Amino acid sequence: MASDDEDESLAHFLESEVLSELSDQEEENKSEEEKYGKRSRPEEGELSEQEEKEQQEAKKIRIEKGKISDEGLSRAVRSSSSLSSVELELEVEAVQSPLKRKGIIVISNNNDNARVGSGSRQFPKRIETGMFSQIPPELLFHILKFLSSEDLVSCSLVCRFLSFAAADESLWRRLYCMRWGIMPPKSPRESAWKKLYIKRDEEDMSEFVRTCPSEFKEYYIQMQMAKRSQTPLPSQVNDDRIILDKTLADQVYMWKSSKGLTDTMVVNHACSGESCTYYQIGDVFVCEKTGNVHARAYLLGYNCDDEKELEAALRFC
Amino acid sequence: MAAETGTPTTLTLKSNDDELFSVAESAAILSVTIRNMVEDGCAGGVIPLDNVDGKTLASVITYMNGISAIPADEEKKKSYRDKFLSDKDFETLADMVLAANYLNMSCLMDAVSAKIAQVMEKKSVGWVRRKFGIENDYTPEEEAAVKEEHKWTFEGVETDDDN
Numbered sequence: 001m002a003s004d005d006e007d008e009s010l011a012h013f014l015e016s017e018v019l020s021e022l023s024d025q026e027e028e029n030k031s032e033e034e035k036y037g038k039r040s041r042p043e044e045g046e047l048s049e050q051e052e053k054e055q056q057e058a059k060k061i062r063i064e065k066g067k068i069s070d071e072g073l074s075r076a077v078r079s080s081s082s083l084s085s086v087e088l089e090l091e092v093e094a095v096q097s098p099l100k101r102k103g104i105i106v107i108s109n110n111n112d113n114a115r116v117g118s119g120s121r122q123f124p125k126r127i128e129t130g131m132f133s134q135i136p137p138e139l140l141f142h143i144l145k146f147l148s149s150e151d152l153v154s155c156s157l158v159c160r161f162l163s164f165a166a167a168d169e170s171l172w173r174r175l176y177c178m179r180w181g182i183m184p185p186k187s188p189r190e191s192a193w194k195k196l197y198i199k200r201d202e203e204d205m206s207e208f209v210r211t212c213p214s215e216f217k218e219y220y221i222q223m224q225m226a227k228r229s230q231t232p233l234p235s236q237v238n239d240d241r242i243i244l245d246k247t248l249a250d251q252v253y254m255w256k257s258s259k260g261l262t263d264t265m266v267v268n269h270a271c272s273g274e275s276c277t278y279y280q281i282g283d284v285f286v287c288e289k290t291g292n293v294h295a296r297a298y299l300l301g302y303n304c305d306d307e308k309e310l311e312a313a314l315r316f317c
Numbered sequence: 318m319a320a321e322t323g324t325p326t327t328l329t330l331k332s333n334d335d336e337l338f339s340v341a342e343s344a345a346i347l348s349v350t351i352r353n354m355v356e357d358g359c360a361g362g363v364i365p366l367d368n369v370d371g372k373t374l375a376s377v378i379t380y381m382n383g384i385s386a387i388p389a390d391e392e393k394k395k396s397y398r399d400k401f402l403s404d405k406d407f408e409t410l411a412d413m414v415l416a417a418n419y420l421n422m423s424c425l426m427d428a429v430s431a432k433i434a435q436v437m438e439k440k441s442v443g444w445v446r447r448k449f450g451i452e453n454d455y456t457p458e459e460e461a462a463v464k465e466e467h468k469w470t471f472e473g474v475e476t477d478d479d480n
Contacts, residue, residue, distance in 0.1 A: 130450025134411055139418055142426070146434030153467050157442040159454050163463060229439065234427045 127161050140165055145237045149175050149197060150228040172197050174232055201228065328355070329363045330378070336371035337363065344381040349421035368419040373412040376405075380425060398428040407436065407449075 126137045135143075144152065144166055152175075155166035172193035180200060205224050212220045328345045330338045342360075346352035354360045366374060380401055387393050405413070410433050417426040437445055446453060455463065 127451055128454075129452040131407055131411060132449050132451060135414065139414055139430070143414070143430040143433045146431045147437065151434075151438055151440075154440065154442055154445065155437070156467065157460070157463055158445050159451050160459075161454075162451070231434070231438070234431060237427065237431075 125161070127159065137161075137165065141168060144168070144171055145174070146231055146234075147171075148229045148231045149201070151231075167192075167194055169193050174236065175230075176200070178230065178232060178236060179227060328360055330374060331363045331365045332369055332371040332374040333365075333367050334371045336374065338374060338378055340378050340381060341385075344378075344385040347381050347385060347422055347424070349423075351420065366419070369416045370412070373409075373416045376409070376413060377416050377420065377422075377425070384424070394424075398424075402428060402432045405432070407433070410436075 127133050127135075127140075132140065144155065147155070147166075149172075152166040152171060156163035169192060176193055176197045179197075205221070208220045208224055209217060326342050327339050328342050328351070330340060330345065330351075332338070342355060346355055351360065351364065354364060369377070380398075383397055383401060384394055387397055402410070410429055414426065414429045414433065417423075417429055436448075440448070445451065453460070
C-alpha cells in the first residue's frame with residue numbers, strides 16, 4: 001500500500017535527523033552539565049522533588065526531542081538526557097496500569113526502518129515555501145500534536161513534508177490511546193500506529209453500521225465521524241513528560257544515593273546496547289553507570305516482540 | 318543556595334534589535350531559560366535574548382505579566398491565554414512560537430501551538446496550501462496515490478452489502 005516507499009524515505013529522514021541532532025544535543029548537554037554541575041553539589045543532599053522537576057523541565061530540551069528519540073534516535077542520542085526524554089507513558093501508565101504493559105513495548109516501525117536505512121525518495125527536511133518555512137520542523141511537530149486524526153490526514157495531502165510529519169508515530173499513538181485507551185495491539189510490529197488507528201476506525205465504523213437500527217444509521221455514522229475530529233487537550237499533549245510518582249522518585253533517589261550516584265548529568269555515555277546494565281525499580285530502569293532513568297526499554301531504541309525479548313534487551317539498561 | 322542573596326527583583330531583557338525591557342523577575346522566570354540564568358546568578362546586568370525581536374519580546378512580556386498576575390487558577394489562566402492570543406495573526410503566532418521555544422516557556426509554547434493548529438483545523442487541503450503558501454510538491458501520480466490511500470481510510474464506509 002505505497003507505504004514501503006514512505007517508510008524508506010522516513011528512514012532517510014530519521015537518519016539525517018540522528019546525525020544533526022546528535023551534534024546539537026551534544027552541545028546542549030554540555031552546557032546543561034555546566035549548569036547543573038554547579039547546582040548539584042553533594043551537600044545539597046536532598047534533591048527535592050521540585051528541584052528534580054525543574055531540572056527535568058529545563059532539560060525538556062525545547063520541543064520534546066523525545067518524539068523523535070522515541071523512534072530511532074534514542075539509542076544514539078540518549079546519553080545524558082535521561083529524565084528529559086524518559087517521558088511518555090508513565091503518566092498514562094500511572095492511571096491505567098497493568099493491562100497495556102505489553103502495548104507500550106510496541107516500538108514504532110520507524111525504528112526498524114531507520115536501521116534498514118537508505119531509501120530512494122527523499123522527504124524534504126522542512127516546508128520550503130510559505131509561512132511554515134519559518135517554523136523549524138521540530139516546532140511544527142509540536143503544533144501537529146494538537147490536531148485530530150482527520151486534520152492529520154488532510155495534512156498528509158498538502159505536501160510531502162507535512163505528509164511525513166503528520167504520519168509521526170507519537171501523534172497517532174496519542175490519538176489512538178485517546179480514543180480507545182491503551183490496548184495492546186496483538187502483534188506490535190504488524191503496523192504503525194497510524195495504520196492501527198485507521199484500521200480500528202474502519203472496524204468500528206462497519207461494526208456500528210452493521211449493528212445499529214437502520215433508521216439511525218445516518219446518525220451513527222455522523223457520531224462515528226465526529227470521533228475523528230477529536231483533538232488532544234493540552235494536558236494530553238504533554239504526556240511525553242515523565243511523571244515519576246513520588247514514591248518511585250524516592251526509591252530511585254535512594255538507590256542512586258546508595259550507589260554514590262548524584263543527579264549530575266553524565267555526558268559521553270549512551271545508555272544502550274552493551275555499554276551498561278540497568279536496575280529496575282517499579283516501572284523504570286535506572287542505568288547503573290550513570291543513574292539515568294529510563295521509563296521503558298523501547299525508549300532506548302530496542303525493538304522487542306514480547307516480554308521475553310524485552311527482558312533480554314534489558315540486560316543492558 | 319544558588320543565587321538567592323541580593324537578586325534584583327527587576328530584570329532587564331534586551332531583544333536582538335537592541336530594545337530594552339524591564340520585567341519583574343517573578344514574571345520573567347516563567348521562562349526556564351531566564352530562570353536558569355537567574356539561578357546561576359548571571360541575570361544581574363542586561364539579559365540579551367538574541368533570538369527574539371523587540372516586537373515579539375514586548376508581546377511575550379505582556380503575556381508574562383498578565384499570566385503571572387493570575388493566581389493559581391488554571392481556568393482563569395486559560396481564558397487569559399485564549400484572550401491574549403485571539404487577536405494575533407499567523408505571522409505573530411509564528412514569531413511567538415519561536416520565542417517561546419527559545420525562552421523555554423512551555424505554557425506559552427503549548428498555547429501558541431494549539432492556536433496555530435486551530436487555524437488548520439477542519440480545513441481543506443487546498444485551503445491550507447493557499448493560506449500558508451505551501452507549494453504542492455507531489456507529482457500528480459504521488460498525489461493520486463496519497464489521496465487514494467486516505468480515501469480508502471476515511472470514506473470506506475460502504476458497508477451496505479451487509480444491510
